[in-house]
Amino acid sequence: MLTANREKGMITREQIEQAKRQRDITFFRKVLDARQSDGILLQVLDRLGKLPPDFDPAPLLALLDHPNPEVRLGAVKGLSRLENPVLLPIFAQHVREESNTRVRRELVSAIGRLRLPEAIPLLGSLLSDPDPKVVLQVIRALLCFRDHPEVQSLLAPLAEHPNELIRTVIQHEFSRAEHEKSDSLPHPMSPDWLKNLFVCADVLEMLAYVPSESVHLTFTSPPYYNARDYTLYRSYEEYLEFLVQVFREVHRITKEGRFFVLNTSPVLIPRMSRQHSSRRYAIPFDIHPRLIEIGFEFIDDIIWVKPPGSAKNRNGGFFQHRKPLGYKANSVVEYVMVYRKATDKLIDWNMRQYDPSVIEASRVTSDYEPTNVWEIAPASDPVHPAVFPLELATRVIQLYSYKGDLVFDPFAGCGTVGQAALLTERYFLLTEKESTYFKYARELLSTGNLLTDFPPRFLHLTQFVQLAKEHKE
Numbered sequence: 001m002l003t004a005n006r007e008k009g010m011i012t013r014e015q016i017e018q019a020k021r022q023r024d025i026t027f028f029r030k031v032l033d034a035r036q037s038d039g040i041l042l043q044v045l046d047r048l049g050k051l052p053p054d055f056d057p058a059p060l061l062a063l064l065d066h067p068n069p070e071v072r073l074g075a076v077k078g079l080s081r082l083e084n085p086v087l088l089p090i091f092a093q094h095v096r097e098e099s100n101t102r103v104r105r106e107l108v109s110a111i112g113r114l115r116l117p118e119a120i121p122l123l124g125s126l127l128s129d130p131d132p133k134v135v136l137q138v139i140r141a142l143l144c145f146r147d148h149p150e151v152q153s154l155l156a157p158l159a160e161h162p163n164e165l166i167r168t169v170i171q172h173e174f175s176r177a178e179h180e181k182s183d184s185l186p187h188p189m190s191p192d193w194l195k196n197l198f199v200c201a202d203v204l205e206m207l208a209y210v211p212s213e214s215v216h217l218t219f220t221s222p223p224y225y226n227a228r229d230y231t232l233y234r235s236y237e238e239y240l241e242f243l244v245q246v247f248r249e250v251h252r253i254t255k256e257g258r259f260f261v262l263n264t265s266p267v268l269i270p271r272m273s274r275q276h277s278s279r280r281y282a283i284p285f286d287i288h289p290r291l292i293e294i295g296f297e298f299i300d301d302i303i304w305v306k307p308p309g310s311a312k313n314r315n316g317g318f319f320q321h322r323k324p325l326g327y328k329a330n331s332v333v334e335y336v337m338v339y340r341k342a343t344d345k346l347i348d349w350n351m352r353q354y355d356p357s358v359i360e361a362s363r364v365t366s367d368y369e370p371t372n373v374w375e376i377a378p379a380s381d382p383v384h385p386a387v388f389p390l391e392l393a394t395r396v397i398q399l400y401s402y403k404g405d406l407v408f409d410p411f412a413g414c415g416t417v418g419q420a421a422l423l424t425e426r427y428f429l430l431t432e433k434e435s436t437y438f439k440y441a442r443e444l445l446s447t448g449n450l451l452t453d454f455p456p457r458f459l460h461l462t463q464f465v466q467l468a469k470e471h472k473e
């Protein structure tokens, strides 16, 4: 029967299963003979399925030197399923000699499956493999022994690996270890002492006292470089570096897999004189790679569109002369860039952390904008020159947090994010360095029907530091 089918070029699954049951090694020697056609070999290898632990590996071992890498791959997969520790030296020899990257990856996986501590030095030597996928496979294998100090020191340098996926896995692994060491709160919870708190301070000074992984969402609009008069930086680089420092801290205090929503737009620094040209700075695009570098994952680019009349007219000259190159678009959009603290956990994991009643209460049942173009009229304010429309802040909070979450705005201005948080039954944590805006925000946030279990508190930095110290003890 075997011969008849082989003549037709077919080895059926039933034949293979029967041979496995009967421990018919002669059958496997024949069908896995290296002189068989590649087609037959691949068919048999593909149909091998789970092998009994006492399966004689000899026919598969003979295929490890086959010229066709697909056949070698199938042979390694088959051998890997045996999970036989005696195969370690053979895998070790082949992984060093194997030129095909997929086969190498499979060999590493086979070594990992053995879960043998004596494989650690070999795995460590494979961390310099040129294929990032092989390195990721090695990392996975090494993580079975994550508590071995040797493994920790092998993995730590990979935090600087040129490949971003490897860096992310390592950073996550080390921050997970830190996380497990600290007695941090369950995911839906945040420290009570931070709830509905507005601190008048330089954000970096304040952030130094905020515990890691304590906020669920950050929504903010940072100062617009030197385009408004409230803040001055010596250079654009210095400005970006300042934002990087703040956002690195935002990353630290953000809970695993939670969102950071950043509203920015390009800004125009007017020309010095008629002999000079004005200069536009593409803040959202310049800050983007820095955020990825910090450890945020890019999720969405939402365009906030304002009505045409709300933009400063930049094409008066062009309207007259109509000469190409002289066109300047009136900017009616801002960017609402959505990032997530990078993690290997899915968003579903974040959702599952909540009680079903919280999920139910937080559902977005109203109409929502299904596209990434959000048409919202800008807001104006008698005191602050650049406030969020309450609608924008409310929408972001409803879409990217659950009721009872802690929402942070490091550049709070007059506290629009705080107002939106109260309206949507979240808690706020805000910082603003200008006391004029802080005092104004205090008025805005203290009035109205405050149905919250944590009445808003307004503190200066020294008071906040005192509070933070009390809660550390």
Ligand SMILES: C[S@@+](CC[C@H](N)C(=O)[O-])C[C@H]1O[C@@H](n2cnc3c(N)ncnc32)[C@H](O)[C@@H]1O
Pocket: 201, 202, 203, 204, 220, 221, 222, 223, 224, 230, 231, 384, 386, 387, 388, 410, 411, 412, 413, 414, 415, 416, 417, 431, 432, 433, 434, 437
């Ligand atoms: C674009 S405004 C934000 C307005 C806010 N979204 C609102 O709705 O009122 C940026 C704010 O950041 C504040 N700011 C600038 N540098 C700061 C710093 N180092 N620490 C804290 N706040 C700062 C400015 O005073 C300004 O009020």
